[in-house]
Amino acid sequence: MTLTLPDAALAELTALVRSGDLIVLSGAGISTESGIPDYRGPSGAFQRNHTPMTYQAFTRDPAARRRYWARSFLGWRMISAAAPNDGHRAVARLESCGLVRRVITQNVDGLHQAGGAQDVVELHGSLDRVICLDCGELSDRIELDDRLRAANPGFGGPVDEATVNPDGDVDLPEEQLDGFAVVDCIGCGGVLKPDVVFFGENVPKERVADCTATIERAGGLLVLGSSLTVYSGRRFVVQAAKAGIPVGIVNQGPTRGDDHASVRVDAPLGPTLTALAAAAAP
Numbered sequence: 001m002t003l004t005l006p007d008a009a010l011a012e013l014t015a016l017v018r019s020g021d022l023i024v025l026s027g028a029g030i031s032t033e034s035g036i037p038d039y040r041g042p043s044g045a046f047q048r049n050h051t052p053m054t055y056q057a058f059t060r061d062p063a064a065r066r067r068y069w070a071r072s073f074l075g076w077r078m079i080s081a082a083a084p085n086d087g088h089r090a091v092a093r094l095e096s097c098g099l100v101r102r103v104i105t106q107n108v109d110g111l112h113q114a115g116g117a118q119d120v121v122e123l124h125g126s127l128d129r130v131i132c133l134d135c136g137e138l139s140d141r142i143e144l145d146d147r148l149r150a151a152n153p154g155f156g157g158p159v160d161e162a163t164v165n166p167d168g169d170v171d172l173p174e175e176q177l178d179g180f181a182v183v184d185c186i187g188c189g190g191v192l193k194p195d196v197v198f199f200g201e202n203v204p205k206e207r208v209a210d211c212t213a214t215i216e217r218a219g220g221l222l223v224l225g226s227s228l229t230v231y232s233g234r235r236f237v238v239q240a241a242k243a244g245i246p247v248g249i250v251n252q253g254p255t256r257g258d259d260h261a262s263v264r265v266d267a268p269l270g271p272t273l274t275a276l277a278a279a280a281a282p
């Protein structure tokens with residue numbers, strides 16, 4: 001797919017990127033071309049009245065936890081099989097030529113790293129890790145997946161891509177969830193949770209402080225594929241704007257940071273970023 005951007009917008013974006021010391025803040029919109037639906041996109045979860053799991057329900061209600069793991073067990077098939085797209089590769093290219101210093105992502109799919117990016121802060125954690133809420137032990141999702149498979153032979157079936165959410169959760173009718181067996185921490189028997197920040201949960205303080213310090217020293221902030229609906233990401237745009245750091249936004253549809261942006265492009269991410277990397281990289 002080729003893309004013709006308005007020359008002025010591409011020129012402005014290119015100038016922002018060329019000035020260097022750029023921090024990328026990315027959201028679900030950069031992964032939709034990898035087949036992972038956006039919460040707020042046209043087929044997104046909020047359009048289907050999907051309510052994401054909250055931290056409170058997950059920790060307080062064993063039945064909610066069982067439903068989450070059953071759905072996530074199926075969603076993981078798709079998330080773990082997803083491949084990085086042109087947008088992820090363009091970001092990695094801009095990083096490798098020294099224009100992008102760091103990527104802060106709201107995504108939990110690991111696709112920036114799979115696309116070659118080196119310095120990636122996973123603001124909301126990552127689905128490929130699991131944490132024990134009792135002993136704090138971190139472990140690999142792949143290991144947990146093996147244990148869940150063994151505990152649930154024959155569970156599931158084909159998953160409709162349109163029902164998978166960016167947090168790896170799948171919309172499933174209640175009766176399909178019956179009988180799913182949850183497994184606990186091998187070390188202590190405690191409750192396992194994916195190492196991601198759920199709705200209703202805060203991003204760890206140290207991680208926020210690390211990102212705030214990164215933005216403080218930035219030459220520019222480039223928002224890619226985020227509607228900036230959630231404060232955990234929007235705060236960095238507000239911080240940059242207050243400090244006089246230029247903000248560029250590439251997103252399909254309006255964002256809650258548009259008022260802070262010095263350049264704004266409403267276009268598909270993959271082709272836009274490919275064009276941008278080709279124009280800006282030395």
Ligand SMILES: [Zn+2]
Pocket residue numbers: 132133134135136137185186187188189190191
């Ligand atoms: Zn444990």
